[in-house]
Amino acid sequence: MKRLIWYVVVTILMLPGYQGITEACLGARPLSMGGAFVAVADDIHSCYWNPAGMGNLQGTELTYMQTLNNKALLNYQNWTAGGIKIGSGGIGVSQIKAINPYFDIYDAATGTYQYTYYTNDDWMTLSIGGWGTGVFENTAMGVNIRRYSQSLEKRDDFKLWENGKDTREGMGYEAEVNGYDIGVLHKLSDKVNLGLLIQDVNEPRYDFNKDIYVCDRGHAFEVSPGAECPVCLKKYDRSVKIEPYHLHRRHARNFRPGIAWMPDENTTIAVDIYYFNVKDVYDNEMQSEVRIGIEKWLTEKFSVRAGCYGKSMHTIGFGLKSKPEEGSTAPNMLYQIDYGLLESDGGGTHLLSATVKF
Numbered sequence: 567m568k569r570l571i572w573y574v575v576v577t578i579l580m581l582p583g584y585q586g587i588t589e590a591c592l593g594a595r596p597l598s599m600g601g602a603f604v605a606v607a608d609d610i611h612s613c614y615w616n617p618a619g620m621g622n623l624q625g626t627e628l629t630y631m632q633t634l635n636n637k638a639l640l641n642y643q644n645w646t647a648g649g650i651k652i653g654s655g656g657i658g659v660s661q662i663k664a665i666n667p668y669f670d671i672y673d674a675a676t677g678t679y680q681y682t683y684y685t686n687d688d689w690m691t692l693s694i695g696g697w698g699t700g701v702f703e704n705t706a707m708g709v710n711i712r713r714y715s716q717s718l719e720k721r722d723d724f725k726l727w728e729n730g731k732d733t734r735e736g737m738g739y740e741a742e743v744n745g746y747d748i749g750v751l752h753k754l755s756d757k758v759n760l761g762l763l764i765q766d767v768n769e770p771r772y773d774f775n776k777d778i779y780v781c782d783r784g785h786a787f788e789v790s791p792g793a794e795c796p797v798c799l800k801k802y803d804r805s806v807k808i809e810p811y812h813l814h815r816r817h818a819r820n821f822r823p824g825i826a827w828m829p830d831e832n833t834t835i836a837v838d839i840y841y842f843n844v845k846d847v848y849d850n851e852m853q854s855e856v857r858i859g860i861e862k863w864l865t866e867k868f869s870v871r872a873g874c875y876g877k878s879m880h881t882i883g884f885g886l887k888s889k890p891e892e893g894s895t896a897p898n899m900l901y902q903i904d905y906g907l908l909e910s911d912g913g914g915t916h917l918l919s920a921t922v923k924f
């Protein structure tokens with residue numbers, strides 16, 4: 567088994583043609599494990615990573631994650647999640663706050679890309695999942711029901727900050743839609759889990775009640791610049807037709823298979839594939855990405871983690887958790903602090919999570 571897993575890991579690493587993306591993920595612990603968590607899903611992070619893992623909660627778990635820097639560059643700002651174990655299952659609610667860059671808008675008057683459109687996203691998710699019985703004793707299933715709410719915002723790129731505040735401003739366009747995820751977790755043995763997360767099974771699409779103008783090459787304009795694209799004319803010395811474009815986004819179905827191996831009770835090694843051969847969320851082709859991570863508890867209270875978040879980015883982090891005193895009569899509450907660093911091109915994004923379990 568050991569040899570087979572190493573073989574799979576090495577083979578995947580040698581596959582050509584996948585690339586990194588510049589988005590972080592949810593939870594300092596999953597991030598610092600390279601974003602390979604679909605088959606791990608053993609705590610409240612299951613709310614996002616695999617709802618089948620909701621049956622692995624230890625009683626009630628609450629977590630809050632904050633992105634510490636690069637918030638203007640990064641999509642996820644913060645994440646709050648809470649869940650309760652019920653029998654062999656669990657139920658949870660979570661909220662994601664995200665800012666997603668949408669369009670660079672070319673301003674014909676100044677001859678530059680002066681504005682950027684963003685979507686300001688507030689996503690609420692209900693997660694339900696748990697372990698089966700009988701022949702399905704080693705298999706868990708779960709669903710996420712997500713309400714995507716977003717509002718369109720605009721930012722003047724020549725005036726990013728004003729009085730220490732981001733100059734993004736609401737444009738009065740909002741959109742809502744429901745998305746559904748399905749998760750499966752299977753214990754192959756005491757030491758090996760298989761996981762599968764299918765995000766946005768229904769491929770939700772949301773529309774803003776606004777049209778802009780876009781050329782074939784993606785140059786975008788707020789006001790019609792005429793029949794021909796002025797950027798293409800200037801840049802490529804050729805004309806390309808301009809068409810009206812209705813602002814919308816669609817979340818593509820995302821297959822995320824994973825495997826987790828626990829060679830001993832203090833060590834987890836996980837591999838996930840992100841976007842298993844599916845098209846990009848934002849209408850661009852996106853190639854599959856392999857994520858690999860390791861977590862090792864060096865003592866009962868301290869763990870180190872590291873991973874490869876796609877081909878070009880690395881992650882590192884640690885976890886600290888409390889341990890109840892032997893024979894203590896105090897409420898049995900556990901605290902955990904996790905830190906994760908996403909490193910790319912010498913830069914870094916820091917994530918911090920605080921979790922309580924009781």
Ligand SMILES: [Zn+2]
Binds near residue numbers: 785796797
């Ligand atoms: Zn153009």
